[in-house]
Amino acid sequence: xxxxxxxxxxxxxxxxxxxxxxxxxxxxxxxxxxxxxxxxxxxxxxxxxxxxxxxxxxxxxxxxxxxxxxxxxxxxxxxxxxxxxxxxxxxxxxxxxxxxxxxxxxxxxxxxx
Amino acid sequence: xxxxxxxxxxxxxxxxxxxxxxxxxxxxxxxxxxxxxxxxxxxxxxxxxxxxxxxxxxxxxxxxxxxxxxxxxxxxxxxxxxxxxxxxxxxxxxxxxxxxxxxxxxxxxxxx
Numbered sequence: 001x002x003x004x005x006x007x008x009x010x011x012x013x014x015x016x017x018x019x020x021x022x023x024x025x026x027x028x029x030x031x032x033x034x035x036x037x038x039x040x041x042x043x044x045x046x047x048x049x050x051x052x053x054x055x056x057x058x059x060x061x062x063x064x065x066x067x068x069x070x071x072x073x074x075x076x077x078x079x080x081x082x083x084x085x086x087x088x089x090x091x092x093x094x095x096x097x098x099x100x101x102x103x104x105x106x107x108x109x110x111x112x113x
Numbered sequence: 114x115x116x117x118x119x120x121x122x123x124x125x126x127x128x129x130x131x132x133x134x135x136x137x138x139x140x141x142x143x144x145x146x147x148x149x150x151x152x153x154x155x156x157x158x159x160x161x162x163x164x165x166x167x168x169x170x171x172x173x174x175x176x177x178x179x180x181x182x183x184x185x186x187x188x189x190x191x192x193x194x195x196x197x198x199x200x201x202x203x204x205x206x207x208x209x210x211x212x213x214x215x216x217x218x219x220x221x222x223x224x225x
Contacts, residue, residue, distance in 0.1 A: 033213060035216075040201075040202050040216050040219070040221065041219060042117075042119075042205075042216035042217050042218045042219045043156070043203070043216045044216070045215065045216075047213075048213055056212060071224060086153075087155070088155060092213075092214075096163070096168065099144075099212065099214065100158060100161075101137075101214060103155035103156055104155065105155060106151075106153070106154075106155060
């Protein structure tokens with residue numbers, strides 16, 4: 001089956017630093033999604049990417065859809081304490097009547113003051 | 114605001130005692146999903162409904178059942194919870210093919 005590997009698994013950074021994380025796949029995806037999950041909450045969609053090479057921003061977040069369609073990158077600029085959480089990439093596959101998400105392994109972000 | 118709502122947020126049940134988790138949505142989406150998420154892991158899809166059509170994942174235990182009485186509501190029934198079923202249960206919706214999934218806040222289940 002499809003697998004999505006995220007790197008790094010965890011990060012400890014200081015407030016104000018920039019963050020970079022990536023997601024790689026063994027197969028091609030036509031859409032990449034980035035979710036953030038706060039402790040005890042459901043995942044919240046941050047950015048959706050629909051085209052190879054696409055670069056999309058959402059505030060301090062920027063994500064890119066890799067040219068090969070097998071990877072994606074998420075950058076967070078000038079991190080703040082509320083950026084703490086687990087970041088998941090996800091790639092949908094379309095089977096029958098619905099999209100089924102394959103989730104990455106997650107990157108846990110800790111921000112210190 | 115349109116949203117996905119899950120109740121309760123926290124549920125404690127006893128080993129073997131049936132439990133039902135609830136999800137409702139105001140998005141009028143066709144598709145509703147149930148995921149199980151264990152600590153520090155990615156969500157794992159249990160099943161989904163497209164309108165009234167139920168689609169079970171091959172590795173979802175028979176202990177897990179679901180009902181969707183109308184567009185807005187979907188229920189997850191765990192017939193005989195075991196200790197290994199303690200997890201966060203997430204409901205998500207999408208408007209169908211090619212559309213993004215939106216998640217509810219989750220219900221954390223504890224089995225004693």
